[in-house]
Amino acid sequence: xxxxxILGRRPARSTMRLWAQSVxxxxxxxxxxxxxxxxxxxxxSPLTQGFEYELAPRSLRQDDQRALGTHLLVELYGCNGQTLxxxxxxxxxLVRAAHESNAHIVSHFFHEFEPYGVSxxxxxxxxxxxxxxxxxxxxxxxxxxxxSETVDAERALEVLRRAFEPEHVDVMxxxxxxxxxxxx
Numbered sequence: 001x002x003x004x005x006i007l008g009r010r011p012a013r014s015t016m017r018l019w020a021q022s023v024x025x026x027x028x029x030x031x032x033x034x035x036x037x038x039x040x041x042x043x044x045s046p047l048t049q050g051f052e053y054e055l056a057p058r059s060l061r062q063d064d065q066r067a068l069g070t071h072l073l074v075e076l077y078g079c080n081g082q083t084l085x086x087x088x089x090x091x092x093x094l095v096r097a098a099h100e101s102n103a104h105i106v107s108h109f110f111h112e113f114e115p116y117g118v119s120x121x122x123x124x125x126x127x128x129x130x131x132x133x134x135x136x137x138x139x140x141x142x143x144x145x146x147x148s149e150t151v152d153a154e155r156a157l158e159v160l161r162r163a164f165e166p167e168h169v170d171v172m173x174x175x176x177x178x179x180x181x182x183x184x
Contacts, residue, residue, distance in 0.1 A: 097129065
């Protein structure tokens with residue numbers, strides 16, 4: 001039997017298959033809890049604490065003493081496509097962003113894809129900066145992850161804006177390693 005819905009024609013879901021998947025997930029989770037606690041291994045589980053993030057943050061600085069790191073997810077839309085095509089240009093821009101933001105570069109690696117596009121990472125003492133480009137879409141995804149109050153991420157973002165000339169920039173700030181407050 002075929003159902004028609006938002007996604008178009010697709011086979012009807014088997015309730016038996018869904019039931020079996022549910023039983024399998026429950027059994028897997030139960031086994032993982034038993035063996036992980038005895039082996040001292042971490043188990044991936046749903047978030048039990050609040051996940052701390054900000055859309056369009058007021059400040060890009062690491063200013064929360066409870067967080068071990070600050071992770072900025074940067075979306076660059078409507079970029080000059082030619083600036084996103086070649087590895088030398090993209091590498092120069094991200095390395096310059098790291099330098100000008102007071103990050104201490106350890107190493108960097110970039111790769112150019114055929115027919116176009118670049119992915120790269122700048123490893124910094126404070127963590128890392130990464131980029132992935134889609135020149136044909138005039139888009140770049142940038143991660144700026146740092147674990148120091150001395151890193152000036154606003155400066156890094158300004159360098160990237162000048163280099164890639166985006167029409168629109170979205171930023172999400174995620175606090176990584178948020179520690180519980182200790183009494184006292």
